[in-house]
Amino acid sequence: DGGITQSPKxxxxxxxxxxxxxxxxxxxxxxxxxxxxxxxxxxxxxxYSQIVNDFQKGDIAxxxxxxxxxxxxxxxxxxxxxxxxxxxxLCASKTQGAATDTQYFGPGTRLTVL
Amino acid sequence: xxxxxxxSEVTAVEGAIVQINCxxxxxxxxxLSWYQQHDGGAPTFLSYNALDGLEETGRFSSFLSxxxxxxxxxxxxxxxxxxxxxFCAVRPPGANNLFFGTGTRLTVIx
Numbered sequence: 001d002g003g004i005t006q007s008p009k010x011x012x013x014x015x016x017x018x019x020x021x022x023x024x025x026x027x028x029x030x031x032x033x034x035x036x037x038x039x040x041x042x043x044x045x046x047x048y049s050q051i052v053n054d055f056q057k058g059d060i061a062x063x064x065x066x067x068x069x070x071x072x073x074x075x076x077x078x079x080x081x082x083x084x085x086x087x088x089x090l091c092a093s094k095t096q097g098a099a100t101d102t103q104y105f106g107p108g109t110r111l112t113v114l
Numbered sequence: 115x116x117x118x119x120x121x122s123e124v125t126a127v128e129g130a131i132v133q134i135n136c137x138x139x140x141x142x143x144x145x146l147s148w149y150q151q152h153d154g155g156a157p158t159f160l161s162y163n164a165l166d167g168l169e170e171t172g173r174f175s176s177f178l179s180x181x182x183x184x185x186x187x188x189x190x191x192x193x194x195x196x197x198x199x200x201f202c203a204v205r206p207p208g209a210n211n212l213f214f215g216t217g218t219r220l221t222v223i224x
Binding site for chain 1: 122144145147154155156157158159162164201203205210211212213214215216217219
């Protein structure tokens with residue numbers, strides 16, 4: 001089955017540590033996205049990538065980094081510079097040139113900083 | 115910049131009809147999308163309006179009026195499983211990403 005996978009589902013981190021969240025898709029989508037969701041709030045864009053080896057900052061990129069070495073993979077690193085990283089992180093992908101703006105989301109990773 | 119405002123909470127009775135509004139302030143966009151998200155789950159695509167008017171997909175319909183800077187999602191024959199959060203979203207001009215609204219938590223009661 002085609003889809004997007006994120007791992008791990010739950011992640012605990014000590015303050016001052018970097019942590020990397022995995023996102024893999026086998027939908028052959030060109031564009032991939034990372035969002036952050038805080039309780040009771042909407043989705044805020046962290047980074048997105050439209051093509052391999054290229055990515056752009058979203059609205060809240062500070063304290064985060066990404067890479068896009070393969071079309072299928074778009075890992076997100078939460079660095080120690082991110083002051084309040086506890087949140088629900090969602091990865092999404094989209095095919096280019098689609099008639100709609102449909103994004104397909106992974107199941108998410110819930111990150112808690114201890 | 116963009117601003118998409120939605121009511122934070124709506125409660126409706128099973129079997130009824132409910133409308134979730136999305137008012138926006140934006141310099142322009144390609145289309146208005148709607149997503150559903152159950153607690154702890156991933157958002158899933160519901161509907162998309164590229165043009166003004168009504169789009170119907172089963173029990174769900176979505177409406178857009180660019181002249182009124184307004185859209186809504188209409189859910190008919192509400193079921194308990196429709197209890198979830200609903201988000202409107204737009205793609206800004208020249209961009210390939212979505213900007214999401216604040217979200218509306220719908221609670222369906224018996």
